[in-house]
Amino acid sequence: MLVAAAVCPCPPLLVPQVAGGAAQELDGARAACADALGVLAAARPDRLVAVGSAPQGGGGAYPAGARGSFRGFGVDVGVRLGGAGTGPATSERELPLSLAVAAWLLERVGWEDAPVEGLAVPEDLAPRRCAETGAALPGRDARVALLVMGDASACRSVKAPGYLDERAAGFDTAAARALSTADLAALRALDPGLARELKAAGRAPWQVLAGAAEGTDLTGALLYEDAPYGVGYLVAAWS
Structure with a gap:
């Protein structure tokens, strides 16, 4: 059960070594992520x-122990999913960037509250497949928690990675509202075509969350909402 x-969010700029002199600009996002992880720890997941x-x-x-890095951004920073105490890595595949940022966040708070994968x-991935994937996640343990990584649109300003798109603000507002209220139907309704055009990498993970939360009574809270660099960053906690 979830x-x-x-x-x-999962920008590599959350890692201070990557952000360099601009690191403090995302201090608020880092603090909100730490607060959200505190909610996970308080739930005492298996x-x-x-x-x-x-x-x-x-x-x-x-698996736990899978490695990732931010060397592609010019810094010698490596991470392991679950931290250094997870034993030898059992996978030679490197973590995708979204999960490398997740591993960094978990290491930053010293996560030791449950095994991580x-x-x-x-x-x-189509919304229906996302929901099916999410529905299968909680089945193996009595208490499962999710750390869901993903950015909103990348088209909020002319300097954004996807340039300015007038539809981006509305998309981000809808996503923020759905995450703040744990509105599963609204998350499922996010348009994958529009998300692709707006470069919103969080759409599929958020819809996996919606599938995992089906049948629960979780409530949501939005801890952070901003669009630095023209990219929508959202932090939310469900419990």
Whole structure:
């Protein structure tokens, strides 16, 4: 059964070494992510699954100990899913960026509250398949928590990665409202075509969350909402 969820953005800029001199600009987002992870710890889960997106056609499960890094951004920072105490890595596949950021967040708070595993879903996964994937996640343990990684639109300003798109603000507002109220129907209704055009990498992970939360009575709270660099970053906690 799903007992809690944390929703966090996954820009590599959350890692201070990547952000460099601009690191303090995302201090608020980092603090909100830490608060959301605190909600997960308070739920006392038996298992934590970090869910993020992977490039089109990618995806799959990642065991505890799977490695990732931010060396592609010019910094010698490596991470392991579940932290250094997870034992030897049992997978040679490197974590996709979304799960590498999740691993970094967990290491940052010293997560030791439950075993961790990762799941990357293709960014183009259809909503129905997302819901089915999510529905299967809680079945193996009595108490499961999710750390759901994903950004909103990347088209909120002319300097954004996707340039300015007038539809982006409305999409982000709808997503924020759904996450703040744990509105499963509203999350399922997010249009994958529009999300793709707006470069919203969180759409598929959020819809996996909606599938996992079906039949629960979780309530949501929005802890952070901003669009630095023209990209929508949302942090929410469900419990």
